[in-house]
Amino acid sequence: MSALTSEIRVRFAPSPTGYLHVGGARSALFNYLYAKHNGGKFILRIEDTDQARSTKESLKMMISDLKWLGILWDEGPDTDSLIDKGPYGPYKQSERLEIYKKHAEELLARGKAYYCFMSDAELEAEREKIKASGLHTHVESPYADGSIDEAQVRIANGDKAVVRFKTRELRKDYILKDLIRGEVKFPSDMVGDFVLLRSDGMPVYNFCCAVDDYHMKISHILRAEEHLPNTLRQMMIYEGLGWALPQFGHISLILDDDRQKLSKRKGAVACDQFKKEGYLPSAMNNYMALLGWSHPEDKEIMSLEDMKAAFTLERVHASGAVFDRVKLKWMNAQHLRALPNAEIWKLIAPFLQEAGLKLPTDSDWQQQSVETFKSYLEILSDAITLYTPLDDSKYEIFAESDETLKMETTKPVLQAWKELVTAHAKESFTEAEFLQIQDGVKDKTGQKGKNLFFPIRVALIGKPNGAELKILVPLMNKKSILARAEQALAKC
RNA sequence: GUCCCCAUCGUCUAGUGGCCUAGGACACCUCCCUUUCACGGAGGAUACACCGGUUCGAAUCCGGUUGGGGACGCCA
Numbered sequence: 294m295s296a297l298t299s300e301i302r303v304r305f306a307p308s309p310t311g312y313l314h315v316g317g318a319r320s321a322l323f324n325y326l327y328a329k330h331n332g333g334k335f336i337l338r339i340e341d342t343d344q345a346r347s348t349k350e351s352l353k354m355m356i357s358d359l360k361w362l363g364i365l366w367d368e369g370p371d372t373d374s375l376i377d378k379g380p381y382g383p384y385k386q387s388e389r390l391e392i393y394k395k396h397a398e399e400l401l402a403r404g405k406a407y408y409c410f411m412s413d414a415e416l417e418a419e420r421e422k423i424k425a426s427g428l429h430t431h432v433e434s435p436y437a438d439g440s441i442d443e444a445q446v447r448i449a450n451g452d453k454a455v456v457r458f459k460t461r462e463l464r465k466d467y468i469l470k471d472l473i474r475g476e477v478k479f480p481s482d483m484v485g486d487f488v489l490l491r492s493d494g495m496p497v498y499n500f501c502c503a504v505d506d507y508h509m510k511i512s513h514i515l516r517a518e519e520h521l522p523n524t525l526r527q528m529m530i531y532e533g534l535g536w537a538l539p540q541f542g543h544i545s546l547i548l549d550d551d552r553q554k555l556s557k558r559k560g561a562v563a564c565d566q567f568k569k570e571g572y573l574p575s576a577m578n579n580y581m582a583l584l585g586w587s588h589p590e591d592k593e594i595m596s597l598e599d600m601k602a603a604f605t606l607e608r609v610h611a612s613g614a615v616f617d618r619v620k621l622k623w624m625n626a627q628h629l630r631a632l633p634n635a636e637i638w639k640l641i642a643p644f645l646q647e648a649g650l651k652l653p654t655d656s657d658w659q660q661q662s663v664e665t666f667k668s669y670l671e672i673l674s675d676a677i678t679l680y681t682p683l684d685d686s687k688y689e690i691f692a693e694s695d696e697t698l699k700m701e702t703t704k705p706v707l708q709a710w711k712e713l714v715t716a717h718a719k720e721s722f723t724e725a726e727f728l729q730i731q732d733g734v735k736d737k738t739g740q741k742g743k744n745l746f747f748p749i750r751v752a753l754i755g756k757p758n759g760a761e762l763k764i765l766v767p768l769m770n771k772k773s774i775l776a777r778a779e780q781a782l783a784k785c
Numbered sequence: 786g787u788c789c790c791c792a793u794c795g796u797c798u799a800g801u802g803g804c805c806u807a808g809g810a811c812a813c814c815u816c817c818c819u820u821u822c823a824c825g826g827a828g829g830a831u832a833c834a835c836c837g838g839u840u841c842g843a844a845u846c847c848g849g850u851u852g853g854g855g856a857c858g859c860c861a
Contacts, residue, residue, distance in 0.1 A: 308861050343860060413859085420858095424786080431787095431857080455859055474790070483788050484857075491859040498861050521789060522856045545791080545854095552853060580797095583810090587798060593810055610798085612791050613854060620797065620811040630824085668824035742820045750821070758822040 301333025302512045305359075305366075306502065308340040309351035312563040313358035315616065316517060316547045316555055319581040323544055324515050325364045326582070326604035333512070337369030338505060339385040342495050347387070349375075358564040362574045363597055368509075381509040386501050393496040396504050396534060397456050397489050401441055405533040406489055408444035408454040409434045431485025437461065456490040458500075458529060467528050472513070472542030472606050479525040487526050499523055503530040506539055513540045515606075518613075519554070542606055545585050545613045555616055571644060571673025576625035584614040594627050626671040634663040641676035648677040650684045658768065665764045682754035685773045690784055691756045697747040702740050704785040706748040709737040711778040720771050727766040752781035 305321040307313065313321075328335040337359070341347035352375065359365070360372050368379025377384045400406035411419070411434055419432045436444070437459055448454055463481040471477050489500040496504075502523075506514060521543050531538050547555045555562050561570070567577060575596060582600050583593070586609045592599065629637065638659045645652060653659070666679045681687045690698075697703060713730045722730075731749070735741055747757040753765060753774065766774070 306861085310861080340861060346860075409859095416858090453859095477789075479789070488859050493859080495859085497859065502861085517855095518790065519855055520861090523861090525789090543790085548854080550796090554855075583797065585797090591799060591809055593797095614798090615796055617796050617811070623811060626824095666823095669822085746821060756822095760823080761819090761821085 299512065300510075301328060301331045302336060302510055303328045303333060303515060304336040304338050304506070304509065304511050305364075306338040306340050306505075307355055308343060308347060309355055310343070310346040310348070311351055311354075312565045313355050314555075314557075315562050315564060315567075315577075315581065318358070318362060318364070318564050318577070319547060319584060320515065320517055320544065321359060321364050322362070322578055322581055323586070323604075323609070325366075326600055327513065327515060327606065328367075329601040330604045334367040335365075336379065336381075336509060336511070337366035337384065338509065339370065339387075340498065340501070341385055341387045342497070342501055344387070344495065354565065358568075361568055362564065362578055364578075384509075386496070386505065389501070389505065390494070390496070392508065393490070393501055393504055394494070397496070397500070400458065400489065400530075400533050401456065403533065404459070406456050406458050407434075407437055407439060407486075408441065408448065409436045409457045409486070409488075410444075410447065410452060410454045411436070431482070433461075434486055437486065453492040455488045455492050457486040458489055458526070458533070460484060460486050460529065463529065467525055469524055469528065469541060472515075472540055473609050474543055474611050477521070477524075479522075479528075481525075481529075483522065484526055484529075489530075499526040500530060503527040503534075507531070507534075507536050511539050513542065515542045515544060518543045518546050542609070543611075544609060545611055547584055548613045548615045550615060552613070552615065560618070571641075571675070572621070572625050573628050573640075573673075576621070576628040579628065580621045580624050584616070585609055594624070594631075622671050629670055629673070630667055634660040634667070637663045637667065637670070641670075641673050641680075644673050644676050645680055648681070650677070650680055650687065652680060652683060662768050665760050665768060669760065679760075682759075683768060685776065688773075688777055688780070689755050690751065690781060693756050693758075694751040694781075697751050697757045698781070698784050700744065700748075702738070702744045703748040703751075704782070705738045706734060706740050706745060707752055707778060707782050707785065709734040710749055710752060711775065711782065713737075714771060714774055714778065717771060722766050722769075722771070722774075724763045724767055727763055731762070748781070752778045 303324040305317075305324050307317055325335045327333070339352060341352070352370070356370065356372055356375070365372070368381065369377065369384040371378055383389055397406065401408075411432070416432055423432070434457060437457075444454060460481060465481055467479045467481060469477045469479065487499060488497045490496055524541055524543070528538060549555050557563070561567060564577065578597055578600070579595050582595070586604065588595065588599075588603050589608065592603075632640075635656070641663075662680070662683070666676070669679055670676060710730075713733045717726065717730065719726075731745070734749070735745055738745075746762065750757050750759060750762060753762065753769070759765070
């Protein structure tokens with residue numbers, strides 16, 4: 294493959310140890326957008342070498358979250374069967390152990406790595422000693438220059454050893470040309486002799502990451518800034534194995550209000566959580582994209598397609614971004630309200646059902662109700678509060694109605710309201726019919742403005758503020774309106 | 786502590802030496818629409834961290850200071 298036609302290949306490489314975090318989702322998004330903008334391939338690789346923490350359940354959750362967001366991959370485990378697809382598999386690191394082993398041996402043979410027999414206790418003691426001395430925190434292994442043959446004999450006899458990369462002879466600066474940060478200079482002693490293979494033979498992150506990126510022909514590595522120091526280790530591995538470096542770009546971190554790395558302790562950070570609260574994937578993507586990237590024409594509300602078309606690394610910037618839930622919510626409302634009413638109903642229906650609300654099933658009513666409540670909907674779960682007053686079994690008079698109920702003028706208004714509704718010949722009300730009754734109440738009692746509307750609204754939805762009465766009443770029927778009027782009256 | 790990264794309104798950002806008396810969005814305030822609330826519309830307040838250079842000219846380039854963050858694992 295010539296340099297001119299070389300394909301853009303990027304990857305998202307999560308470890309399946311829990312749900313998908315918004316930070317991870319944003320990394321996945323950027324990779325995806327970069328691939329799609331450039332006609333390249335987006336690969337999903339599973340970093341499951343930490344057997345203690347990786348689970349199949351987590352993998353399934355992760356995949357379902359990615360699927361929900363619509364960030365789909367060209368190579369990697371199939372979304373349903375989890376069976377790998379693509380020419381550079383397997384895509385799960387736990388199935389690539391032979392490859393890592395082979396390259397570790399290569400490094401060992403070249404004198405770039407060594408077996409280290411230090412015990413946990415020895416490492417701990419060494420770290421304490423170094424900490425006291427102040428300088429850096431790298432453990433110096435006494436085994437760095439040991440004979441490999443002798444080490445292998447010890448291992449054959451049952452001793453446990455890790456394979457470490459030897460950094461101490463690499464006295465130089467490594468220059469990374471980061472696509473987002475420009476030139477970054479790492480002194481080689483920034484890292485100590487890091488572990489390649491654990492004592493049980495499982496590879497460690499930096500090693501399999503480098504090996505896989507090479508074998509999977511990854512051209513661009515776009516990942517979060519926290520990986521910047523790892524990049525030095527990976528550069529050393531590439532160099533040790535004589536491989537050409539891919540391009541790197543380190544995206545800023547997503548921060549919490551207190552400017553620390555976003556963490557689950559401060560509220561929802563799992564995509565799944567946002568899904569459950571009723572955020573739309575399109576809004577999530579839109580919001581995440583704008584954390585560190587901007588549209589060339591400053592567009593704010595965008596679809597995935599808009600973003601694919603406009604995404605370039607030149608517009609990704611390097612400073613951290615605070616995750617603002619308020620703006621996310623606003624953005625969700627924008628995406629939601631742009632949808633047709635029937636579509637919105639389909640989205641809120643599961644939330645209403647989950648809340649146990651019994652509501653009319655005819656689609657005209659459903660769409661009309663969406664039209665009525667739309668401007669109050671920010672996230673799908675808001676529908677529950679909005680629709681609850683429409684279910685007779687859930688009707689209650691809220692505390693915020695107290696003031697209205699205490700007004701002297703309220704009782705006569707409610708009595709007149711009840712009388713006129715009773716006199717109404719049909720079970721349902723059109724907007725005009727309601728207006729007529731309302732005028733009747735006005736004439737009978739001489740009340741207008743708040744004195745008129747607040748009591749009626751309380752008798753309708755249990756609180757003085759909310760949607761416009763004339764569009765609310767046509768969503769209700771006579772029987773329930775009357776029952777509610779009784780209840781409100783009883784509280785006067 | 787050591788190394789690395791970052792630095793424009795409260796927040797997300799535009800800005801790549803003159804178009805900047807710094808633009809947009811969220812949030813906030815005022816007004817309009819509306820006999821409520823929400824939506825929508827119009828307006829307002831609010832920022833180039835600091836100090837030195839370079840330059841005719843600096844938010845933009847360079848150096849330093851300060852502040853914030855990240856990494857220092859047989860986690861990823």
